[in-house]
Amino acid sequence: MTHEELLEIIENEKAAQAKYKHIIHVCASTGCVSANSEKILTDLEAAIQERGLENEVFVMKVGCMGLCAAGPIVSIQPEGLLYGEMTPEDVPAILDSLDGEPIKEKLIDTNQPFFYRQEKNVLENTGQINPERIEDYIAQGGYSALLKALTDLSPNQVIKEVLDSGLRGRGGGGYPTGLKWSTVAKVGGDxxxxxxxxxxxxxxxxMDRSILESDPHRVLEGMAIAAYAIGASQGVVYLRAEYPLAIKRLRTAIRQAEKMGLLGQNICNTPFSFKLDLRLGAGAFVCGEETALMQSVEGNRGMPRPRPPYPAQSGLWEHPTLINNVETFANVPNIISDGAAWFARIGTENSKGTKVFALTGKIKHTGLIEVxxxxxxxxxxxxxxxxxxxxxxxxAVQTGGPSGGCIPEECLDTPVDYESLKxxxxxxxxxxxxxxxxxxxMIDMARFFMEFSRDESCGKCVPCRVGTTQLYEILGKFLDGTATEEDMTKLEELCDMVRNSSLCGLGQAAPNPIVSTLRYFRQEYLDKMKKEPAKAEVTE
Structure with a gap:
């Protein structure tokens, strides 16, 4: 694949779409698929055939459009109309409205903050391209960053761009991505x-599921750039088996990229080769911890191991290994294409760029956002x-999953960055x-997350295995009104013990929901404590 060949694909795709008067995008991510969006897609295709509109109207399956609460979502281009809560019965009305009045009762207002307050980088293609066609990704500039890295930049220059961008790992730890890359690059080994x-x-x-379902090639391109930068020749995507649609689209993307010479041997006619495989996890939460993940990839039980050695020195099969999450890799292509300074202008001094969030719970607009x-x-x-x-x-708002905490109303004006949330x-x-x-x-919320951490503990270390069980049981006493002052003391002491004694980061962070609710909602715990009978007054 050369620059000229990429440009040819881009021109061909633009010309192919330009001939249509209307392009209809139908969301085909997991949320909308579960609400029958695939039937809307097939019914639209059939209706277009019946009406003889094949040369005027084109239907495209796309990824997540963000406003999941309104799914299934259909958009009409170039008018920019967005319809929500669509059903197969709405298909005739969609086609009738193309050159007439919009379907007012289904129309979503795109001039609301949900849309204009976002700044999309990682999600810029989601809802815009067919995730199962590599040509759609290339037409949006896809793989041009990889080609630029391979032909115009040295591995050290790529690493410098990532370092200067200020990108930090989006998996939760916030470790500087460029620093991690440079560490692995300096380690020797074939x-x-x-x-x-x-x-x-x-x-x-x-978040990661939606990115892989909606724009899988962006992640593959980021991984290939990383491999070139650190001198790696093999890669693995470790994906949970509960994400069948993401698995399907990722496998399709890998095959397409290999066929076009963008993965595999001598990528883009250069000496660089990178082979990529997919490994499925069985749903163990602990395998999100990098050393447990590597154990699982190797075919062993997913259990963390002490560090050092770190994966950068001794990772998969004792070889140097770079591990980043989906969103981290998805940021890389734009950093290489647009430059470190472009990325660094977004965000705060110590937390650069944008962040993708899954916004859920008791809120009007649940969905996927990037801010x-x-x-x-x-x-x-x-x-x-x-x-x-x-x-x-x-x-309250709970951030960070089972490892995070619950934040009250008085802290709502806190900026969202790594240090402030910590x-x-x-x-x-x-x-x-x-x-x-x-x-x-809030006690019930803390208990829910503690139950999750207890059930997902790998059991390797006693503080996590036993401590989370005891914490769960004490929270139960608060909920049924039998807790005493001794239980409150024990609860706080156990939280401290588990945080400071567990082997891996997941165990160390497991008490966070309890600690944060004790900090901000302590009165709820006190109200649930068993009332001690008043002592009789002693008289002479």
Whole structure:
């Protein structure tokens, strides 16, 4: 694949779409598919045939359009109309409206903050291209960054661009991506690996799944650029088996990229070769931890191991290994194409770029969003998210999944960046954001996440295996009103023990939901404590 061949594909795709008067995009991500969007797609194709509109109207399956609460979603281009809550019965009305009046009762207002307050980088193609056609991705400039890296930049120059961009790992830890890449690049060895951690297991999180379903080639391109930068020749995408649509589209994308010479041997007619494989996880949350993930890839039980050695020195099969998550790799192509300075202008001093969030819970506009770092929680929840439905009051927002914390109303003006959320007792995490209203019981919420952590503990270390079980049981005593002051003391001591004694980051962060609710909603715990009988007054 050369620059000329890429340009030829781009021109051909533009010409192919330019001949149509209308292009209809139908969301075909998991959420909309579960609500029968595939039937809408096939019915539209059949109706277009029946009406003889094949030369005027084109139907395209696309990925997530963001506003999941309104799915299935259909958009009409070039008019820019967006329809929500569509059904197969709406197909005739869609075609009738193409040169007439829009379907007013189905129309989504695209001039609301949910759309204009976002800044899309990773999600720029989602809802715009067919994720099962590599030509669609190339037509949007896809794989030009890889070609630029291979022909115009040295591996060290690629790493410098990523370093200068300020990109930090989007998997939760926030470690500087360029620094991690440079560490692996400096390690010697004939064989190195690049691993994409797509084992997204947080309750309420669907960021990585949506990216892989909607724009899989962006992730593959980012991985290939990373492999070139660090000197790796093999890669693995570790994806949970519960994501069948993402698996299907990722496999299709890998085959297409190999066929076009964008993966495999001598990529783009250069000496660089990169072979990519897919490995499926069985749903163990602990395999999101990088050392447990590597154990699983090797065919062993997914259990963390002590560090050092770090994966950069001794990873898969004891070879140097670079591990980043889906969103991290998805940021790379634009950094190489547009430059580090372009990326670094977005966000805050220490948290650059944008962040993808899955916005769920007691909020009007549930869905997938991408916002610049530094935006406040209040702006996300009340402007982009549309606030709390049914006239209820906001109570808390939980960020970071089971490893995160619950943030109260008085902290809503906190900017969303790594350091600010950490000061509040929470974390950025991979991007799950669950909103709670006044009806939410914070002890019950903490117990839900503790039950999750208890069930997902690999059992290797005692503090996590036993500690999470004991924490879960004590929270149960608070819920049924039998907890005492001794239980409160024990709860706090156990949280401290588990945080400081567990082997891996997942165990260490497991008490965070309890610690944060004790910090901000302590009165709920005190109200649930068993009332001690008053002591009788002693008289002479």
């Amino acid at each position: 064989l190195k690996f690049v691993v994409c951690n797509a084992d997204e297991g947080d309750p309420g999180a669907f 610049p770092m530094g935006i406040t929680l209040r702006e996300i929840i009340f402007e982009i998210g549309g606030g709390i439905p049914n006239g209820r009051k906001f109570k 000061k509040l007792g929470s974390i950025m995490g991979s991007g799950g954001m669950i909103v709670m209203d006044e009806s939410s019981n």
